[in-house]
Amino acid sequence: MDKPSALPGFLIGEQLPAETAAATPVDLVPAPTYAAVDPPADGIGKLVPAAKAAGRYPYAADRAGGPGMLYASLARSPYPHAALLRLDVKRALEIPGVHAVLAGPELGVTAVEYRGQCVAVAAAEHPALARAALDAVEIQYAPGEPMLDARQVFAAARRTGNDARISAYRRYTLGEGGDLAEPGPEESTVMYGYEFGRGADPAAAPGAVLAVPVTGSDGQGGLQLRGLDLHTASSDPARDLHAVAEAIGLPATSIRLVPAPFTGTRAGDDPDLRVAAALLAVRTWRPVRAEGGPADRLAGDAGTPAVRVHATHRVDAEGTLVAVRVELVVDGGADPAGAEPLLDELCRSVVGPYRCQDVEIQGWVVRTHNPPAGPWPGGAAMIAAVVSEAQIDAAAAACGRGPLDLRVKNLIRSGDQLPDGRRLVGSVPLPELLTQVLDTTMPPFPPGPDIRTFPGTVGRTGELTRVRRGAGIALAMVDLVPPDLGEEFATAQVALTSDVNGPLVHVVTSMVDTGNGQHALLRRVAREALGVRRVIVRRPANPDDLPSSAIGPGRGTWLHCMAVQRAARAARAQALAKIAAQFAVSPQLLEIRDGMVVTYDGTLSKPVDEVYPQVLRGAAVYVADGEFRVHGGGEPSPGVFVPEPxxxxxxxxxxxxxxDADTELHTLRPVRVTAAQDAGRVLLPERAEAAVGSGVLTAVDFVFNAQAEEIDLAGAELGGFGALGPGQFPTMLEQPELELLPFLESSIGELDSTMLRRRGFAAPLPLGYLPLRRAAYAACAAALACATRDALESHPTRLPLRPWG
Incomplete structure (x- = not known):
């Protein structure tokens, strides 16, 4: 029976050819085994975080090198702006065991553009030899006057008309464009400027990159360089791939980013590490391993924020939001291209989850002599939430209404427009979430008698009469599929077979489990589609067997889950072909529910325990590939999820x-955070709770980071970060109590999407579940800022918070 043109489920008639045809099994590579680290068969793998906390986790920097491997070391500039007058590597090359030394123009560096920029690299047979080679390199600088403040650079560009340092500009308007020239007699206007520094990002371990050259025959009996394998962890693969390709002079198609799960640090910390390893590998034709320790972390100017936002909101006497005008400047550093996605997202979401008829948003990215702007932790949703909630509080005070009343009156709803003109589709259950939060009780006040519950905790305890309590409510909204999103895709392979213990499923995917339960989620998806308890997730021995594109943050798990679901359904259709013939239906019309093989309408069924022994007799194997693609816009095509225009x-x-705030000692203590989130569909409750907890912890660390003392991580000039850099994680005494309310599951399910599409409604996101961590980070940071304003009875406009200044 041919594949029918209309089947119940998502993406009707858009199954990929690989989903219905048998696939050749790829070679499997077993996951690295560590006695104290391997996650259990189910759950999110609690042993992994425990091993990290105990210092027993096998990071990449802890693993021994292989035969023929070279070790790289980097020399960095101590100046934010300087000319390179002299670079001499002769003495370094004379050291035995040193294979390559590159400096200055060989690295594409003719002048220093930021403090910590790599100006020389060396590859040797031992890390100590590589460091000695760099010590032998003669480098002479001519320091210049750096431009570190994005606001000054932007003002100078406007004054002189020279926009050479303005790398990007965005403008969105709705209605009359936020015209605030002539306020009405009963209208109130609030205007504030906000500053955001980059939060703490301390590395759990040194970052590590492994570059392996790929050679092949040149057709004349010799060898030629054909490509490069780069083993690294990347939060922005597209950016990193472009940077490496431009540096080594190879096309991006010949460079393969291989996900490395054991790096211990974020890719945005050190953009030079990957480029250095790649250049040395191409020069020496040998594998090169580069590591970056605490001293290699890039330090910008601690006194200049990375993002500045100037917001003006106008409300009428009844509290209705009439007009919004926002101008924002993003410090893109020496390479501002990495800040443009942040600018795009911030311009689209800075109004927050509130409706307004007249909006004007303008944003700029400015090039300075600060380090390049990598991916902002959590994206722009946190900045947008903090700004919008602060403005709502200020507008409520200006018009004499309560902050909660103003929020409820202006809540955005399904069908309302965003600043870029798109309309919200699907469920936007903000009223339900707000009701959940308001129905909970407040913690008792005053704190005590345990002094550890005071804002200063032990050793910095003030008088109880000087402790003030503040409470704040904040709403956050995260854009899941940006309109400018390029095509992203993920692939997977599923094999259904059996052994002496019964049915068994093998899932092969390039998804890396970092200890956050990614593979547990893939097992859940495969188990749900096939009804088999035992599911093993592995990575392919050759990553080319299951390619995937560069995937942005927040979508990797979603894309791979959909790829696994499609592959599992294709394998299920192959295995149930005989049962489908008995039922006289197409195999694609069979599903597995509650241990039964049933038709889509539930009229015919048969127990799985009877079906699988029959179809898997003789250790039969059913293998299928699955692929899922997503694109931010354009015409729909088979197998690609594209939001409706x-x-x-x-x-x-x-x-x-x-x-709680101590007004005498200027200390703050978060007491409790109450969280209500729309999860769409909860596939793995334990992982969902962990994601929310992680977002809350990150928000607490960012908002109150400025209270930590300035420390010198490396004992060197590059180590100081000041108030806007990593001080310390909040201790266990400073962690707030997390009250996680039951998740709201608003997904309408895949079986209903066909009917809704026929009625003219937009289909939901595939798989139904929504990412939680980014929304938790944004909403928690905004709520903490609101509560701090309430406790201090002031309007601080800088994050991380500095309540004393």
């Missing part, structure tokens, strides 16, 4: 934070 899918959250 002019629509937006969002995830929302509502949080309440309670903060």
């Amino acid at each position: 002019g629509t937006a899918h969002v995830a929302v959250a509502a949080y309440r934070a309670v903060v």
Whole structure:
């Protein structure tokens, strides 16, 4: 029976050819085994975080090198702006065991553009030899006057008309474009400027990159360089791939980014590490391993924020939001291209989850002599939430209404427009989430008698009469599929077979489990589609067997889950072909529910325990490939999820934070965070709770990071970060109590999407579940800022918070 043209489920008639045909099994590579680290068969793998906390986790920097491997070391500039007058590597090359030394123009560096920029690299047979080679390199600088403040650079560009340092500009308007020239007699206007520094990002271990050259025959009996394998962890693969390709002079198609799960640090910390390893590998034709320790972390100017936002909101006497005008400047550093995605997202979401008829948003990215702007932790949703909630609080005070009343009156709803003109589709259950939060009780006040519950904790305890309590409610909205998103895809292979213990499923995917339960989620998806308890997830021995594109943050798990689901359904259709013939239906019309093989309408069924022994007799193997693609816009095509034109899918959250402030000692303590989130569909409750907890921890660390003392991580000039850099993680005494309310599951399910599409409604996101961590981070940070304003009875406009200044 041919594949029918209309089947129940998502993406009707858009199954890929590989989903219905048998596939050749790829070679499997077993996951690295570590006695104290391997995650259990189910759950999110609690042993992995425990091993990290105990210092027993096998990071990449801890693993021994292989035969023929070289070790790289980097020399960095101590100046943010300087000319290179002299570079001499002769003495370094004379050291035995040193294979290559590159400096200055060989690295594409003719002048220093930021402090910590790599100006020389060396590859040797031992790390100590590589460091000695760099010590022998003669480098002479001519320091210049750096431009570190993005606001000054932007003002100078406007004054002189020279926009050479303005790398990007965005403008969105709705209605009359936020015209605030002539306020009405009963209208109130609030205007504030906000500054955001980069939060703490301390590395759990030194970052490590392994570059392996790929050679092949040149057709004349010799060898030629054909490509490069780069083993690294990357939060922005597209950016990193472009940077490496431009540096080594090879096309991007010949460079393969191989996900490395054991790096211990974020890719945005050190963009030079990958380029250095790649250049040395191409020069020496040998594998090169580069590591970056605490001293290699890039330090910008601690006194200049990375993002500045100037927001003006106008409300009428009844509290209705009439007009919004926002101008924002993003410090892109020496390579501002990495800041443009942040600018795009911030311009689209800075109004927050509130409706307004007249909006004007303008944003700029400015090039300075600060380090290149990598991916912002959590994206722009946190900045947008903090700004919008602070403006709502200020507008409520200006018009004499309560902050909660103003929020409820202006809540965005399904069908409302965003600043870029897209309309929200699907469920936007902000009223339900807000009701959940308001129905919970407040923690008792005053704190005590345990002094550890005071804002200063042990050793910095003030008088109880000087402790003030503040509470704040914040709403956050995260854009899931940006309109400018290029095509992203993931692939997977599923094999259904059996052994002496019964049915068994093998899932092969390039998805890396970092200890956050990614593979547990893949097992859940495969188990749900095939009804088999035992599911093993592995990575392919050759990553080319299952290619995947560069995937942005927040979408990797979603894409791989969909790829696994499609492959599992294709394998299921192959295995149930005989049962489908008995039922006289197409195999694609069979599903597995509650241990039964049933037709889509539930009229015919048969127990799985009877079906699988029959179809898997003789250790039969059914293998199928699955692929899932997503694109931000354009014409729909088979197998690609494209949001309907002019629509937006969002995830929302509502949080309440309670903060105690000691007005004498200028200390803050978060007491409790109450979280309510729309999860769409909860596939793995334990992982969902862990994601929310991780987002809350990150938000607490960012908002209150400025209270930590300035420390010198490396004992060197490059180590100081000041108030806007990594001080310390909040201790266990400073962690707030997390009250996680039951998740709201608003997904309508895949079986209903066909009917809704026929009625003219937009289909939901595939798989139904929504990412939680970004929304938790954004809403929690905004709620903590609101609670701090309430406790201090002031309007601080800088994050991380500095309540004394």
